[in-house]
Amino acid sequence: MKNVSERFRAAYLGLLENGELEQRVRIARQHLQSCDLCARYCRVDRLRTTQGVVCRTGDRAVVYSYGPHRGEEDVLRGCNGSGTIFFSWCNMRCEFCQNWEISQKGEGREVEPEQLAAMMLDLQARGCHNINFVTPSHVVAQILAATLIAARQGLKLPLVYNSGGYDSPEALALLDGVIDVYMPDMKYGDSVTAHRYSHVRNYWEFSRAAVKEMYRQVGDLRLDDNGLAYHGLLVRHLVLPAGLAGTENVLEFITREISTETYLNLMGQYYPCYRAEERPELARPITAAEYREALDIARRFGLARQDRISRRGRLL
Template structure:
């Protein structure tokens, strides 16, 4: 199945969207924060990001869900900086260390070359954009370089879901698979833990738009995702993620056939050790409660991490070559 973005390139629509998105950087409203700074002149605000994209790492990632990583790996491009400030961020070395990230700015041709390297040299199943919300214009502009050079594998948008619906609409037909977090069911906890006051409504609106574009997750004969929505839900200590409310919302408001990945990899990274309610890993009871919700709500599609996944998912972006150890297990 040829990705739709190739037809968009041939018709000129991809170039039109790239121009429209880039123009929005003049008074940036790419994400819901709508900071209004002129990123075309490299002015910066909440995400500490200017005009050029920042690539913190690019690698074949074997630790994503089986439908994303497969046996060849997911061609993962980790963008530097972020539009959230999660106290427990496991990628905090690159998401909340903006001064160090400035040295990792690349131009559009370099970003395109990363995509082609992951496809052609490493043979990855897809290109997986991690934390892309603040760099959507840059991604689309880089595709104008990559597509005529032979890029032809699915694109995965791997996001916190704190995304602008207007921006997501411009990705319709470009992104094949949305890999979306659903972190909180309470804006109070969103603010306390991620410094975002409207996460619940923004993320839910974003996920509905993602589903409108791509529908339920569709796999090829090898079990690799070709199109669709996959929602990740990270179990937090002390039930702070609002798992029951979030999972019920997915089933009732998005799709009864929604594909869900339950993540048990939480550990107190970054500033979490200083916040008592999240200063420990999840316990067996908290884990089993969320697993029980899957049966209760009739969620049949997806994956569940083992309760000890936090022992294996601890990225180190200071490590030379690859920030991850061998693949963690995800199954259901």
């Protein structure tokens, strides 16, 4: 299987050639001085402190791990894996987070942009099909700085932005023409539930606006002859017990305001993690019937482009 970079040109290479990518790096760093690079709008000067910053990340990104990931969507992992970079900390506080040691405890190490760029180039050298930024919303400026360095040194792979959907328009404007594949997780279909379980405000409003902008930038997901994604939108949605994720609202929004050709990963692997046991309604896996109901909703709305990984949930 050929790497997609051998046939399709990554979006950011055009911005590198005309000098726009370097300009984006400068602008993004300025945003860190009164940070609006996620939907929390904390306005803290992250070049000086992490006090008052929910993401607890300052000037340097914190990376937990990186490497080829063969558990991602089929269209990303291919034969050689998706080149994932797991960022520590998060701009959300999900009480059922399955990676809470990374997102809530911040395990990992601070890296300079040059080190982050070296990781990207190493993943390319190891044959990965893309660079997959996991939990990137709070490190947009750092990602741009590293991309500039890596692109100057020969990076050609598509970039995947794998976020929780709580992204600001300011951040997405800086990423326009840089990111090849957007992969937001639309976690909830209403903001009240999002505030209760993930401690964020106006999630549904920000998530819808973010996905609309992502789609405007990249359109429907496009695959090469090997079935590998190289450009476009892929939406994830984790089915929660008792319909708490608002699956019908999410899928109706995608159908009516994005596209019936949206590539969807309807995830059935929920199980109680982190603080979920403290919430009786979250303290169990989803049932097979609940997952089938979610699939039926997707079929009813005509969302037929679904990833096979969505069927691999641990169900009762």
